[in-house]
Amino acid sequence: xxxxxxxxxxxxxxxxxxxxxxxxxxxxxxxxxxxxxxxxxxxxxxxxxxxxxxxxxxxxxxxxxxxxxxxxxxxxxxxxxxxxxxxxxxxxxxxxxxxxxxxxxxxxxxxxxxxxxxxxxxxxxxxxxxxxxxxxxxxxxxxxxxxxxxxxxxxxxxxxxxxxxxxxxxxxxxxxxxxxxxxxxxxxxxxxxxxxxxxxxxxxxxxxxxxxxxxxxxxxxxxxxxxxxxxxxxxxxxxxxxxxxxxxxxxxxxxxxxxxxxxxxxxxxxxxxxxxxxxxxxxxxxxxxxxxxxxxxxxxxxxxxxxxxxxxxxxxxxxxxxxxxxxxxxxxxxxxxxxxxxxxxxxxxxxxxxxxxxxx
Numbered sequence: 001x002x003x004x005x006x007x008x009x010x011x012x013x014x015x016x017x018x019x020x021x022x023x024x025x026x027x028x029x030x031x032x033x034x035x036x037x038x039x040x041x042x043x044x045x046x047x048x049x050x051x052x053x054x055x056x057x058x059x060x061x062x063x064x065x066x067x068x069x070x071x072x073x074x075x076x077x078x079x080x081x082x083x084x085x086x087x088x089x090x091x092x093x094x095x096x097x098x099x100x101x102x103x104x105x106x107x108x109x110x111x112x113x114x115x116x117x118x119x120x121x122x123x124x125x126x127x128x129x130x131x132x133x134x135x136x137x138x139x140x141x142x143x144x145x146x147x148x149x150x151x152x153x154x155x156x157x158x159x160x161x162x163x164x165x166x167x168x169x170x171x172x173x174x175x176x177x178x179x180x181x182x183x184x185x186x187x188x189x190x191x192x193x194x195x196x197x198x199x200x201x202x203x204x205x206x207x208x209x210x211x212x213x214x215x216x217x218x219x220x221x222x223x224x225x226x227x228x229x230x231x232x233x234x235x236x237x238x239x240x241x242x243x244x245x246x247x248x249x250x251x252x253x254x255x256x257x258x259x260x261x262x263x264x265x266x267x268x269x270x271x272x273x274x275x276x277x278x279x280x281x282x283x284x285x286x287x288x289x290x291x292x293x294x295x296x297x298x299x300x301x302x303x304x305x306x307x308x309x310x311x312x313x314x315x316x317x318x319x320x321x322x323x324x325x326x327x328x329x330x331x332x333x334x335x336x337x338x339x340x341x342x343x344x345x346x347x348x349x350x351x352x353x354x355x356x357x358x359x360x
Contacts, residue, residue, distance in 0.1 A: 023336030062293020
């Protein structure tokens with residue numbers, strides 16, 4: 001079975017060489033040739049440089065976990081919990097469904113084991129949250145959603161003033177809806193799922209989440225062999241959704257350090273601004289953050305940065321209805337594309353001209 005991949009791109013992309021221009025140009029060319037499958041929003045110092053399908057509702061994949069990161073930062077800042085508190089790995093593992101996350105969870109465990117963060121089969125809460133963003137581990141995200149409270153996550157969407165944002169719900173739990181234990185016709189199952197109204201769909205997902213939360217053996221009922229490409233795409237299409245314009249607003253708030261307090265941003269920075277842990281980043285950046293994700297047919301990315309000279313940039317781009325091959329190619333081009341947007345004014349102009357349809 002082909003794996004479902006909703007991997008959040010790790011935070012080292014700006015280390016890409018500016019001489020490797022093919023990745024940036026390749027992604028740009030794909031974007032311009034497939035405008036109907038993309039949305040984009042680019043702003044500099046609160047001035048909109050360009051936008052494309054910015055009000056189109058698009059599945060977010062792992063990008064939605066920024067709301068989890070924000071709520072984590074808020075609660076940690078107010079000492080609702082200690083972010084250095086240890087969590088048994090078994091509490092997170094119960095949400096992990098093998099072959100559904102592009103090995104994000106296992107790669108995170110390997111990383112934390114290598115650097116000595118796992119002690120007596122437990123790990124600090126802050127590292128769980130970092131794994132959610134850096135590795136795109138959906139098991140970490142579902143665990144944190146339960147810990148932080150789904151109602152609080154809903155309030156965070158309101159806090160940012162987002163009008164076009166569907167309800168945030170756990171991705172691993174939702175996969176159970178696309179099972180076929182009775183061997184029914186696939187189209188029949190999909191028709192039944194698609195007929196579910198939004199509220200009924202959410203209720204079904206949260207019911208499964210409660211089962212996973214209470215019964216560590218419940219996940220043994222999961223049938224990855226049922227997740228055909230068609231099933232995966234149908235699942236992906238119903239993920240939490242928002243618009244590029246709305247996520248540019250989120251990026252601007254974080255980039256300008258608005259709404260949240262200083263303590264919250266100190267914690268949030270540990271989750272989404274991990275690139276600042278590199279000495280080379282500090283030579284030209286005050287701060288930079290990113291979050292995103294992918295599935296077999298969706299790819300999303302949000303990047304924000306404040307340069308040393310005070311220039312602020314926010315970039316959001318979403319793709320939907322991709323083939324698996326397209327998703328793979330785009331992922332390989334993203335690092336260079338993001339780097340060029342932040343560092344190269346001429347490349348930004350090239351993007352603007354392409355989107356606006358102006359002559360070069």
